[in-house]
Amino acid sequence: MLTSASAIPRVPAFDSSLALWREGYLFVSNRCNTLATDAFRTRIMMREVVCMRGPAAAEQFYRPGRFTRRGAIPRTALALLQDWGSVQTLDGEAHRHRKQMFMDMMDAAGIGRAISIFRAEWQAALARSPRRVRLHDLAREALARMAIVWTGLPLERADPKRRTAELSAMIEGAGGFGPGHLRARLMRRRSERWARQMIEQIRNGKLSVGADSPAARIADHRDLTGAQLPSEVAAVELINLLRPLVAVARFIAFAGHALQVHRNAVEHLAPGLPDADMEAFVQEVRRYYPFFPMIGGRVLQPFSWSGHSFAGGDWVLLDLYGTNHHPEAWQEADRFDPQRFRGWQGDAYSLIPQGGGGFIAGHRCPGEWLTIALMIEASRRLLAASYTVPEQDLTIPMNRFPALPVSGFVIELA
Numbered sequence: 369m370l371t372s373a374s375a376i377p378r379v380p381a382f383d384s385s386l387a388l389w390r391e392g393y394l395f396v397s398n399r400c401n402t403l404a405t406d407a408f409r410t411r412i413m414m415r416e417v418v419c420m421r422g423p424a425a426a427e428q429f430y431r432p433g434r435f436t437r438r439g440a441i442p443r444t445a446l447a448l449l450q451d452w453g454s455v456q457t458l459d460g461e462a463h464r465h466r467k468q469m470f471m472d473m474m475d476a477a478g479i480g481r482a483i484s485i486f487r488a489e490w491q492a493a494l495a496r497s498p499r500r501v502r503l504h505d506l507a508r509e510a511l512a513r514m515a516i517v518w519t520g521l522p523l524e525r526a527d528p529k530r531r532t533a534e535l536s537a538m539i540e541g542a543g544g545f546g547p548g549h550l551r552a553r554l555m556r557r558r559s560e561r562w563a564r565q566m567i568e569q570i571r572n573g574k575l576s577v578g579a580d581s582p583a584a585r586i587a588d589h590r591d592l593t594g595a596q597l598p599s600e601v602a603a604v605e606l607i608n609l610l611r612p613l614v615a616v617a618r619f620i621a622f623a624g625h626a627l628q629v630h631r632n633a634v635e636h637l638a639p640g641l642p643d644a645d646m647e648a649f650v651q652e653v654r655r656y657y658p659f660f661p662m663i664g665g666r667v668l669q670p671f672s673w674s675g676h677s678f679a680g681g682d683w684v685l686l687d688l689y690g691t692n693h694h695p696e697a698w699q700e701a702d703r704f705d706p707q708r709f710r711g712w713q714g715d716a717y718s719l720i721p722q723g724g725g726g727f728i729a730g731h732r733c734p735g736e737w738l739t740i741a742l743m744i745e746a747s748r749r750l751l752a753a754s755y756t757v758p759e760q761d762l763t764i765p766m767n768r769f770p771a772l773p774v775s776g777f778v779i780e781l782a
């Protein structure tokens with residue numbers, strides 16, 4: 369239980385679950401703005417929680433060893449996103465060791481290979497596409513195929529259409545309950561069965577993949593005791609690469625949305641611009657648009673902050689979207705402006721769409737550099753392509769996790 373003597377204010381509502389579902393990404397910021405605070409106490413799903421936002425809160429949240437993700441993420445989301453046994457459910461030395469495996473895949477060669485596969489798959493997806501297409505669908509198809517090839521698995525044995533549908537269902541269903549969620553769990557089980565077969569076939573030599581490929585690294589990975597990962601856990605980690613790579617399609621749809629809706633802010637962009645200029649645009653897309661709303665942690669090492677004692681087991685939600693829009697960290701935070709990232713020195717606690725802090729010592733997303741590189745490549749392709757944007761509903765509902773423009777951002781290819 370949280371201590372009652374606390375300088376962190378409590379919101380008057382008995383339980384805030386309904387308000388969270390109603391207000392979505394704005395839930396934490398709405399209350400912080402009203403109470404002139406960066407943290408408040410409430411109940412969600414009848415459980416005591418401290419909600420917090422902003423770079424100072426993120427710095428506390430990402431102190432190595434302070435929080436665990438176990439018991440901190442709703443079971444419904446965990447089952448579709450990370451799942452039991454995955455790197456995100458580990459702590460301490462076991463986490464660092466497994467995390468290193470992921471970071472080793474993200475060197476310049478690994479990212480370069482991913483981008484050249486993506487370029488080819490994007491061109492092929494464009495060539496196959498009907499003239500009128502949802503950019504989100506087009507990007508998903510190219511990314512799913514790229515993810516399969518990049519991890520080292522043979523496309524023909526992966527049934528890319530089916531995998532795209534399953535991986536997409538996991539992403540769509542993660543923020544909800546109801547039939548969509550149950551269908552997504554069924555799809556996840558299918559993907560896990562397939563991924564387990566792939567791991568077992570790599571291990572018994574029936575499937576040969578490049579020795580350095582991500583699939584081989586997972587299949588061969590040894591934990592701290594020197595044992596191979598159980599095949600179910602290796603399958604979970606393989607999906608941990610495939611699923612979020614498909615999720616990058618959302619950021620690509622948002623990049624298309626930004627090029628259309630924030631034309632004044634992007635008129636300087638051209639496909640041939642150096643990476644630094646393209647990166648400023650992509651960083652602003654990652655900062656501005658709503659994707660991963662918040663991340664939960666349960667206190668492992670008690671600490672005090674903001675006049676509040678956080679005891680072992682306390683539940684905390686760090687608002688990622690609210691930190692990316694924090695009124696003091698970002699000037700005119702709700703304005704889309706890539707220029708703010710020109711000459712940006714980087715900061716591990718104010719721009720946290722994929723988590724903050726350090727990569728190895730904490731849970732920050734290991735796919736962040738790859739995500740940025742894929743977004744740069746896709747933005748270049750979009751700037752170079754001839755398409756029009758037909759009349760459609762471009763609004764982005766802020767109470768749907770994960771968010772997307774209502775129309776999925778439809779384009780009409782020339």
Ligand code: HEM
Binds near residue numbers: 467609616733
């Ligand atoms: C689509 C864009 C992406 C978003 C918005 C995103 C977001 C996140 C977030 C918020 C976390 C949790 C951070 C925390 O617990 O503090 C995370 C962790 C993780 N992400 Fe991503 N991610 C993305 C892309 C990727 C990609 C491309 C990969 C791999 C190819 C990836 C693999 C992972 C893994 C394995 C973890 C767990 C890390 C750990 O617990 O140490 N993600 N991501």
